Amino acid sequence: MDFSLYxxxxxxxxxxxxxxxxxxxxxxxxxxxxxxxxxISAWLQGRPGPNRTIPPILAWVPGIxxxxxxGLFQLAADGGKFLFKEDAVPGGVNxxxxxxxxxxxxxxxxTTVAVVPFGAYLDSAGKxxxxxxxxxxxGLLAVFAVSSLGVYAVILAGWAxxxxxPFLGGVRASAQLISYELxxxxxxxxxxxxxxxxxxxxxxxxxxxxxxxxxxGLAWDSVWYIFYFPLSAFIFLxxxxxxxxxxxxxMPESESDLVGGFHTEYGxxxxxxxxVAEYCHMIIGSAVFILLFFGGWNPLPGMPLADxxxxxxxxxxxxxxxxxxxxxxxxxxxxxxxxFMWVRWTLPRFRYDQVMNIGWKKLLPLxxxxxxxxxxxxxxIALLQK
Amino acid sequence: xxxxxVERKPLSFAERTYIPQIIGGLKTxxxxxxxxxxxxxxxxxxxxxxxxYRGVPTLVKDPNGREKCVSCQLCExxxxxxxxxxxxxxxxxxxxxxxxxxxxxxxxxxxxRCIYCGLCQEVCPEEAIWLQNQFSMSGYTRAEMVNDKxxxxxxxxxxxxxxxxxxxxxxxxxxGNAH
Numbered sequence: 001m002d003f004s005l006y007x008x009x010x011x012x013x014x015x016x017x018x019x020x021x022x023x024x025x026x027x028x029x030x031x032x033x034x035x036x037x038x039x040i041s042a043w044l045q046g047r048p049g050p051n052r053t054i055p056p057i058l059a060w061v062p063g064i065x066x067x068x069x070x071g072l073f074q075l076a077a078d079g080g081k082f083l084f085k086e087d088a089v090p091g092g093v094n095x096x097x098x099x100x101x102x103x104x105x106x107x108x109x110x111t112t113v114a115v116v117p118f119g120a121y122l123d124s125a126g127k128x129x130x131x132x133x134x135x136x137x138x139g140l141l142a143v144f145a146v147s148s149l150g151v152y153a154v155i156l157a158g159w160a161x162x163x164x165x166p167f168l169g170g171v172r173a174s175a176q177l178i179s180y181e182l183x184x185x186x187x188x189x190x191x192x193x194x195x196x197x198x199x200x201x202x203x204x205x206x207x208x209x210x211x212x213x214x215x216x217g218l219a220w221d222s223v224w225y226i227f228y229f230p231l232s233a234f235i236f237l238x239x240x241x242x243x244x245x246x247x248x249x250x251m252p253e254s255e256s257d258l259v260g261g262f263h264t265e266y267g268x269x270x271x272x273x274x275x276v277a278e279y280c281h282m283i284i285g286s287a288v289f290i291l292l293f294f295g296g297w298n299p300l301p302g303m304p305l306a307d308x309x310x311x312x313x314x315x316x317x318x319x320x321x322x323x324x325x326x327x328x329x330x331x332x333x334x335x336x337x338x339x340f341m342w343v344r345w346t347l348p349r350f351r352y353d354q355v356m357n358i359g360w361k362k363l364l365p366l367x368x369x370x371x372x373x374x375x376x377x378x379x380x381i382a383l384l385q386k
Numbered sequence: 387x388x389x390x391x392v393e394r395k396p397l398s399f400a401e402r403t404y405i406p407q408i409i410g411g412l413k414t415x416x417x418x419x420x421x422x423x424x425x426x427x428x429x430x431x432x433x434x435x436x437x438x439y440r441g442v443p444t445l446v447k448d449p450n451g452r453e454k455c456v457s458c459q460l461c462e463x464x465x466x467x468x469x470x471x472x473x474x475x476x477x478x479x480x481x482x483x484x485x486x487x488x489x490x491x492x493x494x495x496x497x498x499r500c501i502y503c504g505l506c507q508e509v510c511p512e513e514a515i516w517l518q519n520q521f522s523m524s525g526y527t528r529a530e531m532v533n534d535k536x537x538x539x540x541x542x543x544x545x546x547x548x549x550x551x552x553x554x555x556x557x558x559x560x561x562g563n564a565h
Contacts, residue, residue, distance in 0.1 A: 044415050046424040342419075346411040 018133055023110055030109075030279035031272075033337060035075040040341040050074040082272040090161075090265050097160035102266070102273035105153030108146045109280035115139045116287050117207045119297050119325030121318040122306060128214070130207040131322050139206040140192070143288055144185060147243070150281060151177040154245075154252055154262045157274070161265040169261030172352060173252035176242055179359035180249075184239035186367040187232045190374035191225055191292055206288065210296030214304035222302040226293040231370045233293040235363055240289060242359065244281045247344040251355055286336035287329070294332060297325035435519040440504045442520040443495055444542030445535070446513075448550070452483055453539070454514035457490040461506035461515055469499035470506060485559065486552050493535040497523050512551075516542060 006014065035050070042049025050071035058064055058073075067073065089095060116139075117132035136142055151173055158170020195212050196202045215222030226233045242249040253261030263274050290296060298304045305325050314320040350358070400406050426433060435441070448454055457474035475491030477484055506515045520541055525531045533541070 040419075043419050043423075046418060046421060048423050048425065048427070342412060342415060343408075346415045347408060 015133070019114070022113055022133060026110065026113055026280060026283065027276060030276045030283060031079060032075060033279040033282065034078075034275060035071050036337065037341050037344075039071055040338065041345050044342070044345045053077050079272075082269050085268045087268040087270060090163075092162045093265060094160040094162060097156050098265075099270070101153050101157035101160060102270040102277070104156060105150060105274050105277035106280075108149040108153075109277040109284070112143050112147045112284045113280075113287075115142045115206065116284060116291070117210070117296070118287065118329050119322050120207070120210075120305060121322040121325065122309070122316075123318070128211060128306065129318075131326065132207065135205060135207055138204050140188065140204045140209075140288070140292075143206075143284070144181070147281065147284065148177065148181055150277065153274075153277070157266065158252075158262040161262070163265055165259045166262050166264045169252045169254075169258050169264070172258075173245070173262060176245075176249065176251050176355055176359070179356065180239040180242035180363070183235055183359065183363040183367040184243060186364070186371050187235035187239065188292060189371050190229055190232050190378070193375060193378050194225075194228070206291045206296075210291055210298070213295040213301075214298055214306070215302070216304050216307045217302055219302070222304070224293060224295040224298075224301045227301075229293065229374070231366070232374075233289075235367045235370065236289060236292070238358075238363060240285045241340070241343070242355070244285050244340075245278060246282065246340055248347040248350045249355055250349060251352055254349055256349070282337060282340055283333060286333050286340070290329065290332045290336060297329040299328050435521070439519050439521070440502050440517040442497065442523055442533075442541060443500065443502075443504075443506055443515055443517050443538075444520070445493060445538040446516050446542040446545045447539065448547040449544060450550075450553070451544070452486075452552070453489055454512045454547075455490050455493065456486055456488050456512055456514075457493075458488075458511065460509045460511065464505045464509045466503060466505065467499040467501050469496045469501075470494070471496075483552065485556055490535060493538060495533045495538065497531045497533060498528060513545075513547075516545060518542065 009017075039049040048069075051069045051074075053071070053074040054064070054068045055073060089098060114133040115136050117130040117135065119131040120128050121131065123129050154173040154177075155170045158166040158168070158173070161167070191209065192204060195208060209225070212221055213224050241247075245252050251261075252258075253263065255261075258264070263271055266274065295301060295304075299308050305321070305328065309321040309324060312324070314324065445453070445455055457472050459472050459474065462470045462472050471492075471494045472490050473492040474488055477486055477489050502517065504517050507517050518541070523531065
């Protein structure tokens with residue numbers, strides 16, 4: 001296949017096309033998560049969930065009832081409704097910030113995807129090349145830096161709504177997200193201490209993390225980091241739940257005491273933007289979690305993507321191998337999203353003081369202890385190797 | 387009442403981390419994920435309704451297809467919200483059931499008034515009016531919510547008859563021992 005036409009385009013056009021393509025996948029995926037949420041909650045509660053909607057002009061197509069049963073048309077109908085219904089702005093709100101908030105929620109959610117690699121292929125020299133919009137050396141830092149901006153949208157929405165429940169939601173969100181950001185960042189430090197062993201080049205690239213878990217057969221680097229750093233993975237996961245405002249940490253919108261939390265005053269398309277942003281955060285968050293601790297696009301520990309591709313005789317076809325990697329990675333993300341929802345319908349919400357207690361008195365000391373122990377361990381190994 | 391002091395055991399370390407409990411909860415919910423649904427697909431699947439359910443009042447025919455109501459109007463008089471309106475009429479002399487003499491010319495039940503009390507069924511000497519298992523009535527206009535005779539027979543259908551009172555009466559008459 002000849003892609004010279006594409007590669008002859010100016011760089012900025014190519015980057016725009018690539019970025020748009022990724023967003024065009026991510027946005028509907030995040031929207032589809034809302035339907036997944038409804039279906040999974042229904043199944044967990046012994047209900048069938050939304051399974052009625054179908055456009056009459058499509059009803060004759062054989063086999064289409066599977067999509068009907070899965071609620072895909074319901075999803076489209078919901079999307080259409082949110083797009084076309086009247087977008088009311090309540091009186092008394094600060095209009096500029098009220099409208100800016102959902103936009104600000106979307107921006108970090110869609111920006112972080114730029115540094116997240118979602119697959120890899122072998123180039124003609126047999127070198128593993130990541131499929132990523134921007135393979136930054138500060139990958140993880142960029143994710144943390146940009147995704148934590150998402151809290152501003154919540155605070156802004158809560159404040160601009162000029163109403164007490166959204167305000168409380170915004171206050172809670174800011175306190176909670178700052179508390180858990182600490183443990184989250186501290187929990188991944190051991191991983192990068194391990195990767196950046198003394199003597200090598202330093203990097204925070206997420207691609208490098210997966211590369212370090214891509215050994216084949218029985219080797220030190222074929223073990224996924226969940227087995228090397230179980231406590232880090234656990235802390236990261238708990239903090240991720242808190243960061244993405246998922247149950248049992250959904251303080252900012254806890255319906256039982258805050259009506260709808262920060263988005264109480266929002267409706268129609270602006271409201272749905274908040275939701276898509278939340279699901280985008282979940283997708284990116286679980287993507288980072290999988291890259292760090294679950295071997296990224298590698299199908300199994302000890303069986304990296306390159307081995308699988310060689311086995312299927314597609315190692316010399318970058319497109320097929322890339323698609324294989326992406327689908328394995330997406331599969332893992334879907335499982336992770338399912339896990340998020342599964343936990344949501346299992347655990348009751350924590351009380352606000354419990355959230356703060358867990359964050360500051362349990363997770364933070366735990367992640368500091370974890371960091372110290374792994375630092376000493378890694379230093380010890382480095383000394384032994386000398 | 388005796389007061390029983392229950393000794394509360396202090397939580398073990400594992401319990402204080404919540405994690406075993408969370409895993410237990412996840413197991414429970416996952417089991418429910420695999421179980422069949424407990425809900426009905428309502429308009430297609432209908433719930434099973436007990437025999438003595440008091441649904442929409444209907445008129446029934448006997449197994450011979452004869453209209454049971456003799457328009458005695460007892461139900462009209464007993465009806466607390468005055469939902470029933472009957473115009474009595476005569477049965478044609480050449481009809482097979484001419485000996486019954488009377489039947490309703492019109493029979494309207496206003497379902498906007500009906501309170502489903504079942505007094506009409508209780509009072510009916512002919513067992514002609516029954517509150518059956520139909521539980522959903524809807525319409526776009528007030529007029530639509532008035533069940534006329536035709537609709538009432540359509541809803542009611544035929545119920546088994548224990549007595550065949552009017553058949554017996556006819557047979558007795560033919561044998562010349564009418565009372």
